Amino acid sequence: MTEEWVQECLEKAGAYAATGVCDHCLGRAFAKKGTGLTDLKRGQILRAAMKEQGTDLAPQSPCPLCEDIFDLVPRFAQAVAAKVDTVESDNFLVGCRIDPETLKREKAYWEQYGLTDTAEPLKTELNREVGKVALPTINRAVEFVEPQVVACVDTRFADVTLDLAPVFIAGRYNKLSREIPQTMWPCRVCHGKGCPRCHGTGKMYLTSVQEIIGEPALEMTKGKEHFFHGMGREDIDACMLGSGRPFILEISNPQVRRIDLDELEKQANDSVLAQFHGLHFVPHRMVAIYKGSDPDKTYRARVSTDDKVNKERVDEVALSFKNVHLAQRTPQRVAHRRADLVRDRMIYWVKAENVEEESFDLVMKTQSGTYVKEFVSGDEGRTTPNFSAALGIQCTVEALDVLEIDFQETED
Numbered sequence: 380m381t382e383e384w385v386q387e388c389l390e391k392a393g394a395y396a397a398t399g400v401c402d403h404c405l406g407r408a409f410a411k412k413g414t415g416l417t418d419l420k421r422g423q424i425l426r427a428a429m430k431e432q433g434t435d436l437a438p439q440s441p442c443p444l445c446e447d448i449f450d451l452v453p454r455f456a457q458a459v460a461a462k463v464d465t466v467e468s469d470n471f472l473v474g475c476r477i478d479p480e481t482l483k484r485e486k487a488y489w490e491q492y493g494l495t496d497t498a499e500p501l502k503t504e505l506n507r508e509v510g511k512v513a514l515p516t517i518n519r520a521v522e523f524v525e526p527q528v529v530a531c532v533d534t535r536f537a538d539v540t541l542d543l544a545p546v547f548i549a550g551r552y553n554k555l556s557r558e559i560p561q562t563m564w565p566c567r568v569c570h571g572k573g574c575p576r577c578h579g580t581g582k583m584y585l586t587s588v589q590e591i592i593g594e595p596a597l598e599m600t601k602g603k604e605h606f607f608h609g610m611g612r613e614d615i616d617a618c619m620l621g622s623g624r625p626f627i628l629e630i631s632n633p634q635v636r637r638i639d640l641d642e643l644e645k646q647a648n649d650s651v652l653a654q655f656h657g658l659h660f661v662p663h664r665m666v667a668i669y670k671g672s673d674p675d676k677t678y679r680a681r682v683s684t685d686d687k688v689n690k691e692r693v694d695e696v697a698l699s700f701k702n703v704h705l706a707q708r709t710p711q712r713v714a715h716r717r718a719d720l721v722r723d724r725m726i727y728w729v730k731a732e733n734v735e736e737e738s739f740d741l742v743m744k745t746q747s748g749t750y751v752k753e754f755v756s757g758d759e760g761r762t763t764p765n766f767s768a769a770l771g772i773q774c775t776v777e778a779l780d781v782l783e784i785d786f787q788e789t790e791d
């Protein structure tokens with residue numbers, strides 16, 4: 380009548396149970412046998428089977444392994460529920476921190492009685508049991524893969540700390556100012572502490588795209604810090620126009636997750652320096668996708684020339700750049716922070732507009748990573764071919780705007 384797994388375990392279980400362990404600890408030692416049962420139930424079944432065979436081994440109190448820690452499960456669960464209740468989330472997970480002495484003892488038992496291959500850790504059982512009892516009170520789903528809240532119980536003090544997963548908000552921004560950077564830029568002199576150089580602000584610039592949306596988001600989520608993950612970045616003196624640049628705003632330690640994104644957009648868009656649209660929540664993994672994207676870009680460059688130009692000639696040169704490969708050596712202006720390499724970059728097309736006597740606009744679509752200013756100027760021969768050489772007149776970019784970034788968000 381006895382089930383097969385019970386038969387298989389009885390011999391080892393007998394020797395181990397003689398130490399006086401409780402039913403939880405007995406059952407947990409054979410967690411990989413007799414599946415579909417709680418550890419407690421499995422322990423009870425094994426103990427009853429032993430008794431039937433004439434070995435009546437009662438558990439000691441307290442249990443020499445776990446010291447009856449499972450008696451405290453209701454208390455832990457209550458503490459977890461109370462703490463989780465202080466934050467908003469869709470799901471949660473329980474984690475336990477167990478006295479290292481207990482863990483050491485457990486390991487010694489598994490080794491001594493040859494249970495290492497069939498046992499599950501005390502921590503696993505305790506997490507599960509506390510979660511089970513807390514669940515009806517918390518009334519949120521248990522999430523194992525990407526929990527929004529991990530309630531960690533320190534079992535020595537029944538003390539609960541919350542680990543809140545960051546919240547990620549994606550969208551696109553337009554940068555309408557040539558005077559602010561994309562991200563916060565700490566003062567070079569004081570590194571953020573505040574000094575005369577930065578007039579006590581701790582920053583090189585009064586604000587940034589990041590802060591314009593990050594500050595209201597921080598307030599709404601009651602979070603700790605904001606981080607900005609842009610899909611590339613434009614120079615400080617460049618505007619980001621058109622449909623904007625994709626970005627993800629990360630807020631750490633948010634007490635509130637499901638904020639009203641329309642309201643956030645409205646607050647951020649009070650700024651005249653930057654504008655935001657298309658805000659939506661994304662999972663953490665999208666950050667790597669955004670950071671790893673190399674989208675093609677369309678630019679508008681305001682160009683001045685060292686000599687008079689005529690419209691026909693400028694048009695002709697512009698049209699000659701159709702799917703042209705550039706050999707671009709690292710520009711002089713960034714050589715101090717980038718490896719000196721020659722990169723192959725593609726110019727898809729160039730269009731001239733607003734041609735005046737000594738100036739014109741170039742609208743152009745380029746491969747990701749193209750140094751546009753250097754394509755126009757030639758960077759003293761470091762970029763070939765280049766617009767200046769083709770025109771036969773030295774050209775300089777006076778202002779550069781990004782008009783379009785080719786990016787379609789997909790879930791994978």
Ligand SMILES: [Zn+2]
Pocket residue numbers: 400401402403404405442443444445446447448
């Ligand atoms: Zn025990």
Ligand SMILES: [Zn+2]
Pocket residue numbers: 566567568569570571572573574575576577578579580581582
């Ligand atoms: Zn400073």
